[in-house]
Amino acid sequence: MFKSLRRRIVTRPIFRWARGSLPSLSSTEREAMEAGDVWWDAELFSGAPDWKAMQAMAAPSLTAEEQAFLDGPVAELCDRLDDWRIAAIDMDLPPDIWDFLKREKFFGMIIPKAHGGLGFSAYAHSEVVKRISTRSVTAAVTVMVPNSLGPGELLLQFGTDEQKQHWLPRLADGSEIPCFALTSEEAGSDASAMVDSGIVCRRMVDGREQLGISLTFSKRYITLAPIATVLGLAFKLRDPDHLLSDEEDRGITVALVPTDTPNLQHGRRHLPSMQAFQNGPVSGEDVFVPIESIIGGQEQIGQGWKMLMAALAAGRGISLPSLATAAACLGARATGAYARVREQFGIPVGKFEGVKERLGRLAGTAYLLESARRFTCAGIDQGHHPSIVSAIMKYHATDRMREAVNDTMDVHGGKTIIDGPLNWFGSVYRSVPVGITVEGANIVTRSLIIFGQGATRDHPYLIDEMAALSSDDEEGLAAFDDVVWKHAAHIMGNLARSMTSAWSGGAFASAPKAGPVKRYYKQMSRYSAALATAAEGALIAIGGGLKRKEAVSARYGDILAELYLLSAVLKRWQDDGCLNEDLPLVEWACETGFSRIEDRFDAIFVNFPVPVLDKVLRAVTLPFRSHPRGPTDECIFACADAILKSGAQRDRIACGVHEGPPDASLSKLEVALDLVEKIQPLRDRRRKLGADALNEAEKQALAAAEEAVAAVIAVDDFDPDELTGVLAGRRKMEEEQKPSLDQPARKPVPSM
Secondary structure (H helix, E strand, O other), rough: OOHHHHHHHHHHHHHHHHHHHHOOOOOOHHHHHOOOOOOHHHHHHHHHOOOOHHHHHOOOOOHHHHHHHHHHHHHHHHHHHHHHHHHHHOOOHHHHHHHHHHHOOHOOOOOOHHHHOOOHHHHHHHHHOOOOOOOOHHHHHHHHHHOOOHHHHHHHHHHHHHHHHHHHHHHHOOOOOEEEEEOOOOOOOOHHHHOOOOEEEEEOOEEEEEEEEEEEEEEEHHHHHHOOOOOEEEEEEOOOOOOOOOEEEEEEEEEEEOOOOEEEEEEEOOOOHOEEEEEEEEEEEEEEHHHHHEEHHHHHHHHHHHHHHHHHHHHHHHHHHHHHHHHHHHHHHHEEEEEEEEOOEEEEEOOOOHHHHHHHHHHHHHHHHHHHHHHHHHHHHHOOOHHHHHHHHHHHHHHHHHHHHHHHHHHHHHHHHHOOOOOOOOOHHHHHHHHHHOOOHHHHHHHOOOOHHHHHOOOOOHHHHHHHOOHHHHHHHHHHHHHHHHHHHHHHHHHHHHHHHHHOOOOOOOOOOHHHHHHHHHHHHHHHHHHHHHHHHHHHHHHHOOOOOOOHHOOOOOHHHHHHHHHHHEEEEEEEOHHHHHHHHHHHHHHHHHHHHHHHHHHHHHOOOOOHHHHHHHHHHHHOOOOOOOOHHHHHHHHHHHHHHOOHHHHOOOOOOOOOOOOOOOHHHHHHHHHHHHHHHHHHHHHHHHOOOHHHHHHHHHHHHHHHHHHHOOOOOOOOOHHHHHHHHHHHHHHOOOOOOOOOOOOOOOOO
C-alpha cells in the first residue's frame, strides 16, 4: 500500500523529470556499459574505499620463465639496439633485429602457449615494454603494438575457434605481422564518424559464388601498416540487399584482411615525431573478403565499438603507461647521475636548490608512475578489464611523462639537445607527442572518458535508472521506483560521511592500520566521500547536460585519477616493505596529489553552472582547504638526494632501466658516477691539504674519474659530409618507398 502510494505521488513526478533530464539507454548501450569491468573505479561513487581489500591484493610478480625472458632475450635485444642509427640513419630496425623479435616471440607475449605464444602476464608484458623503452622507443612501439590493441587481442577476446587456430600461431611466431586500422582520415578521434564502409554482397571467387563484404576505406596513422601482412579493419557494415537479415545498417564491425588482398594499397610512410617505427596510411576500394573474415563471425556483426572498448581497456592500461614510466625512470636515473658528476662553479649542479626542485619532482614522478603501473597490472592479472582505470593511466601517465621529460631536458641542458650517439635522451623527448596523441588523444580522454563514461559505468544505480527510463511508462515507473529510493539512501549516506569528514579535516575518516601513512589514508577517504557527494550533485543538477560541460567533467575525472594514483603509491610502499627512507617519496606524491584535488574541487565550485548549489556543495565537501601548497622544500630536496647517489633507493626509484653494453653512453655515465663517489674523499683532501697530500695511485684515480666525467659530458659533432650522407640516405629511402606504376606501395616484411 505504502509503496504503491509512494510510486504514484512521489516517484512519478521524479520519473517524468528524469526522462527529460537524463539520457535514455538503449539495449546496445547498456551491454556496452556493462561490458567494462569497473574494478577500482567503482570507488567513484562509493564514498567509502575498501582499504583492507586493497591492502590484501597480491603484489604483481614474475614467474621464473618471465624473469628468464627479461634476463635473456630482452637484455640481449636491448644490448643490440643502436637507437641513434635506427632513428637517424636507417629509419627502421635492422633485419637481424626483426629476425630476433620473431624468433624469440616478442610479438606473441599475450598469446597463450596453446596457440604458440609465450602466455605472459600483463605485468611481464609491461616489464618487457618498459625495459625496451629505456633503450629505443622505436623498438618498444614495434613490440607493444601487436601485443596491445590489434588483431591478437581482438582474436583472444572475440575470435571464433577457427580464427584463433589459424591466426594466433602465425601472429605468435611473427610469420604474420598485424596492424589495426581504426583512424579514418576525416574522423580522427571520433571513431563513430568513420566513413569506411563494407557492403555485404555475393561474388564469384575461384569459380564459385561466395558471400562476403566489399570494403572501401582510407585509414592513416596506422602503426606497422607499411609492413603488415594482416590488417584488423574497423568499418561500418551495410546490407542493402538483405543477404544477412532485414536490417540494412549493421553498425561498426571489425574484420581481418590479408594485406595482399587485391585492391588493398599501402601508402607512403608517416614519420611520427622523427620516430622510426613503421607507420603509415592504408586504403582500399572494393576490397572483397569472405564473410568469415569478421572477427567472431556473424554473431559479432555491429559489435565493433564494444570490441574496441574492451580491447582498449587492457592495452591502454599496459603499453603507453609502460613507455611513460620508462621515460620517467630513465630521466630520474640519468638526470640524478648527470647532476652529480657535472659541476658548475666548483660544485655538482645537483646541489643547487633550483636543480633540486626538478630532481625531486623527477624522483617523485618516477616513483608514482611505477607504483601505478604495478597496481594496474596487478588488477588486470586478476582478471579485471578496467576501462576507466585504463583511461586514467593512459592520460595521466603520458601527461606526467611530458613533465618528467621536460625536467630531464632542463637539468641536462645542452647535453641532451645536441643529437648523436652520445645523447641518451633526445629521442625520448621527440617521442612524447606520440604517447600524448595515440590510443585516444589526451584531451578527449580527460574531457569525455574518465568521468564522462565513469559516471555512468561505475554508478551503482544510474545504469538501471537510465534503463528504466527507456521503458514504457508503467513498466519503467515500477523499475525506476525500485532503484531510485535505494539511490536516495545511498546519497544520504555519502552526504553524512562527506560532511563529517570535511568539517573534521578527515579526523574521523576511515583508514587502515598503516603506521606513518595512516594520515594519508584518512585524507583520501575524506576526498573520496567529497567526490561521491559532489558528483551526485552534478548528476542531479545538470543531468545529461553534464556531457557537454567538458571542463567540469574533466575536473571530476582529475580528482578520481589522483585518488587512484595515490592508492597505488600507498600500496607500493606497503609491498616494498614499508621502508622509512621512501617516506619522502610517499609524502611528495600525496601532498602533490592532495593539492591538485583541492584545486580541482575549487575550480568545480567556482565554475559550477547551477547557482547556489555550488555553495552548498562547497559547504558539505570542502569548506576549507587543508593542503593548498603541496610538498615542502625539505621533502622535495630529500627526494632529489635519493637519485643523486647510487644505492638501493635510487635503484628502486629508477628501476627497470637497461643501461646497455659497456660502450653505451648511459653505461659510461653509471661508471662515471661510481668513480666520482669513490674519489670524493680524495678531492676533499686535495682541496684541504693540496695536491701533495695525494700519492701517485690516488692522483691516477682522480685523473681516471675526471676522464670518465669528461667523456659523459661530451656531446657529438659531425663532419658536414657525414650529415650530407645521412640526408642522402634518407632521400634514397624515400625514393625507394614511392609507389611505382606497376607494383603496390608496400615494403616487404623482413624475413626470418
